[in-house]
Amino acid sequence: MRPRVLTSTLLSASRLYTTATSSATCRATHALIPSNLVKTCAPLTTRTFSTSSTRSNTPSTPSTPITMAASSATLLEAFKARRSFYQLNKELPIPKEKVTSIVQENLIQIPSSFNSQSNRVLVLYGAEHDKLWDITSEVLKPLVPAESWDATAARNAGFKAGAGTVLFFIDTTVVSGMQEKFALYKDRFPTWAEHSTAMLQFAAWTTLEAEGLGANLQHYNPLIDERVAAEWNIPAHWQLTAQLVFGGKAGEAGPKDALPLEQTFKVAGA
Numbered sequence: 179m180r181p182r183v184l185t186s187t188l189l190s191a192s193r194l195y196t197t198a199t200s201s202a203t204c205r206a207t208h209a210l211i212p213s214n215l216v217k218t219c220a221p222l223t224t225r226t227f228s229t230s231s232t233r234s235n236t237p238s239t240p241s242t243p244i245t246m247a248a249s250s251a252t253l254l255e256a257f258k259a260r261r262s263f264y265q266l267n268k269e270l271p272i273p274k275e276k277v278t279s280i281v282q283e284n285l286i287q288i289p290s291s292f293n294s295q296s297n298r299v300l301v302l303y304g305a306e307h308d309k310l311w312d313i314t315s316e317v318l319k320p321l322v323p324a325e326s327w328d329a330t331a332a333r334n335a336g337f338k339a340g341a342g343t344v345l346f347f348i349d350t351t352v353v354s355g356m357q358e359k360f361a362l363y364k365d366r367f368p369t370w371a372e373h374s375t376a377m378l379q380f381a382a383w384t385t386l387e388a389e390g391l392g393a394n395l396q397h398y399n400p401l402i403d404e405r406v407a408a409e410w411n412i413p414a415h416w417q418l419t420a421q422l423v424f425g426g427k428a429g430e431a432g433p434k435d436a437l438p439l440e441q442t443f444k445v446a447g448a
């Protein structure tokens with residue numbers, strides 16, 4: 179499966195088939211996909227895009243439209259293909275505008291508890307990406323034992339060698355607003371916001387790699403939070419949760435094992 183098709187699949191069904199402008203795309207797509215998938219397309223043309231009454235009725239759209247096809251097999255193939263790629267370069271296999279649109283589409287589509295939409299994102303390219311990893315080095319230098327510095331510096335140089343970084347945040351005012359509104363679930367909202375940012379991280383990671391990029395997930399928060407906020411004018415209530423470094427692939431992913439399903443999985447019922 180070509181990477182482009184995989185990403186189209188990952189981002190497709192829910193949006194293109196749910197808006198007025200998408201019905202033509204859906205009809206056109208019928209000609210290109212197997213008939214069993216057309217069944218998925220047709221009923222959804224009558225659905226309206228879900229928004230809360232307090233929000234705009236105009237659905238968000240990414241800056242560049244993405245063409246679509248769909249099946250669970252291609253989704254699972256993309257999940258399998260998502261790996262940690264640490265050897266990266268600055269040669270993106272697709273235009274950076276498309277990277278931006280894919281991240282935007284993920285941000286729009288990823289679920290959140292009560293559709294609270296607590297996720298926030300900053301994407302850095304080029305010199306801004308380099309700056310992030312210079313900042314990280316500066317922050318780490320006084321904290322890392324001298325004898326470990328070479329390894330830390332090499333690791334950071336590996337991240338800087340990539341083409342860009344997606345920074346994921348939780349808007350804590352959304353979380354506290356939900357806690358006030360739904361006191362019964364007060365304790366749960368911070369955890370649910372973490373679930374939602376994790377879903378977004380996984381989706382962005384998977385879809386970018388489906389386009390042929392390599393990526394790896396880092397967690398230099400909270401060490402770098404203040405410097406990031408100051409450098410990119412990030413509101414104090416945006417809490418940094420992870421950094422997804424991406425770029426062209428300059429090496430392969432390492433080996434990975436999996437526990438036997440006997441240890442990790444149960445099923446019940448007829």
Ligand SMILES: Cc1cc2nc3c(=O)[nH]c(=O)nc-3n(C[C@H](O)[C@H](O)[C@H](O)COP(=O)(O)O)c2cc1C
Pocket residue numbers: 260261262263394395396397431432434
């Ligand atoms: C929640 C989470 C946190 C992670 N944090 C880091 C990290 O801080 N640095 C890192 O290099 N990799 C991190 N990883 C990547 C994992 O080490 C990696 O996904 C795992 O070893 C499986 O390898 P794979 O990504 O190639 O499938 C993280 C992954 C997850 C899911």
